[in-house]
Amino acid sequence: MTSCRxxxxxxxxxxxxxxxxxxxxxxxxxxxxxxxxxxxxxxxxHAIPHALDGNDVMGLAQTGTGKTAAxxxxxxxxxxxxxxxxxxxxxxxxxxxxxxxxxxxxxxxLMPMVKDTPIKIGVVVGGASINAQIKRLERGTDVLVATPxxxxxxxxxxxxxxxxxxxxxxxxxxxxxxxxxIHALRKIxxxxxxxxxxxxxxxxMPKQMEEIAASYLTHPKRVQVNPPGKAAxxxxxxxxxxxxxxxxxxxxxxxxxxxxxLALVFGRTKHGSDKLARKLEAAGYSVAAIHxxxxxxxxxxxxxxxxxxxxxxxxxxDVAARGLDIPDVKHVYNFDLPNVPENYVHRIGRTAxxxxxxxxxxxxxxxxxGELKDIQKVMGISIPVxxxxxxEKLEEPGSKPKGRGGPRRxxxxxxxxxxxxxxxxxxxxxxxxxxxxxxxxxxxRNKPQRKAA
Numbered sequence: 001m002t003s004c005r006x007x008x009x010x011x012x013x014x015x016x017x018x019x020x021x022x023x024x025x026x027x028x029x030x031x032x033x034x035x036x037x038x039x040x041x042x043x044x045x046h047a048i049p050h051a052l053d054g055n056d057v058m059g060l061a062q063t064g065t066g067k068t069a070a071x072x073x074x075x076x077x078x079x080x081x082x083x084x085x086x087x088x089x090x091x092x093x094x095x096x097x098x099x100x101x102x103x104x105x106x107x108x109x110l111m112p113m114v115k116d117t118p119i120k121i122g123v124v125v126g127g128a129s130i131n132a133q134i135k136r137l138e139r140g141t142d143v144l145v146a147t148p149x150x151x152x153x154x155x156x157x158x159x160x161x162x163x164x165x166x167x168x169x170x171x172x173x174x175x176x177x178x179x180x181x182i183h184a185l186r187k188i189x190x191x192x193x194x195x196x197x198x199x200x201x202x203x204x205m206p207k208q209m210e211e212i213a214a215s216y217l218t219h220p221k222r223v224q225v226n227p228p229g230k231a232a233x234x235x236x237x238x239x240x241x242x243x244x245x246x247x248x249x250x251x252x253x254x255x256x257x258x259x260x261x262l263a264l265v266f267g268r269t270k271h272g273s274d275k276l277a278r279k280l281e282a283a284g285y286s287v288a289a290i291h292x293x294x295x296x297x298x299x300x301x302x303x304x305x306x307x308x309x310x311x312x313x314x315x316x317x318d319v320a321a322r323g324l325d326i327p328d329v330k331h332v333y334n335f336d337l338p339n340v341p342e343n344y345v346h347r348i349g350r351t352a353x354x355x356x357x358x359x360x361x362x363x364x365x366x367x368x369x370g371e372l373k374d375i376q377k378v379m380g381i382s383i384p385v386x387x388x389x390x391x392e393k394l395e396e397p398g399s400k401p402k403g404r405g406g407p408r409r410x411x412x413x414x415x416x417x418x419x420x421x422x423x424x425x426x427x428x429x430x431x432x433x434x435x436x437x438x439x440x441x442x443x444x445r446n447k448p449q450r451k452a453a
Contacts, residue, residue, distance in 0.1 A: 018045070019040060022040070028076060048070060055219075076110070076119065087140050090164040094169070096170050097145060100299065106171065107123045125147045125150050126149055127295050127296030169200075170212075172201065185216075189215045234356065240386050244366075258331060262330055264316065302314065321338075345379065
């Protein structure tokens with residue numbers, strides 16, 4: 001393995017290529033230079049030397065920090081040293097990703113690096129023909145990028161083997177846990193040889209991640225470049241406190257100010273995203289929507305049109321919160337605040353890419369105050385207010401709290417604790433001058449629920 005000779009002993013930056021100093025092979029360094037990449041990002045600076053030395057690596061960093069090259073470059077460097085072709089139905093290196101979009105993006109990022117080499121990169125994801133994927137796997141694969149569900153389907157059909165896999169990468173591992181892939185990851189771990197090199201990259205470290213890390217990694221080198229929950233410095237954030245019914249009108253008003261710039265709008269549900277996309281289309285915008293109910297072909301066409309500027313507004317669920325790398329996205333709108341606070345950071349990370357500036361605008365309805373508090377706690381900041389006032393501050397002094405922290409006998413009603421769906425705040429800025437009394441409470445609790453249905 002290459003010695004860990006990296007930046008610490010480097011000469012002046014303008015006299016040496018830092019990728020070469022890390023020990024990457026000259027042909028790979030030359031390809032990076034042709035791609036316009038001459039200086040590593042912080043995560044690459046810390047992770048690549050450890051990986052080239054053959055160590056397992058646990059990397060903590062947000063999306064958009066150059067993680068794909070952080071694991072891709074040392075992986076390809078070591079594959080270039082291997083002779084011969086992979087055996088039929090075997091996989092020399094496996095990269096697991098949580099979504100189809102991220103899997104495709106990883107492949108697209110690695111393809112220029114293997115141009116004019118015998119290394120072949122394959123992708124297997126759901127929503128595409130499994131028979132065509134089985135056919136391609138018959139010849140053996142140097143680098144396979146896969147989503148866990150489709151990989152298990154192919155393993156069940158004996159379409160490939162993992163007993164010869166020398167390298168494994170888990171990208172956005174925390175999102176794989178969020179999407180319920182914990183059992184799939186456990187099963188895949190049992191099919192891999194113990195003698196392998198593993199790299200795990202994650203934006204956060206939930207408790208279950210410790211179990212995954214223990215199952216997959218052996219004495220890993222831990223590298224971290226950004227504290228979890230920290231957004232890019234060049235993202236200008238703001239929030240509007242607004243009633244749920246008024247959100248579409250405000251969004252259209254804000255979009256109207258930059259019709260020629262790309263905007264990514266995040267909704268919470270698939271149905272809600274489709275409904276919002278139709279409203280925006282009726283308002284004269286070129287718009288597309290992507291979510292889990294869309295076929296792979298529909299999602300790829302929507303992303304291609306958005307990336308090329310044919311579509312100016314993309315409405316998406318959290319399927320696009322990570323790994324979506326479209327440098328020209330100038331605006332991100334959180335039409336609905338996410339239930340998982342860390343997803344807010346991932347969502348707004350779709351703007352301000354590659355050193356650019358970006359704007360992230362959030363809408364907060366009365367029943368989303370709990371989500372907002374969780375987001376600001378994770379980020380350690382208060383998001384600047386663009387309009388309105390925080391909903392809890394609209395209560396009159398001495399009035400009973402509306403659905404949050406009220407008397408114990410009301411604690412199990414829908415508005416209690418963290419808001420879910422339409423809670424007691426759903427009436428928004430209506431005067432809180434009717435404290436107590438059974439009938440007003442019933443109105444506050446029931447009417448919003450019928451309206452949401």
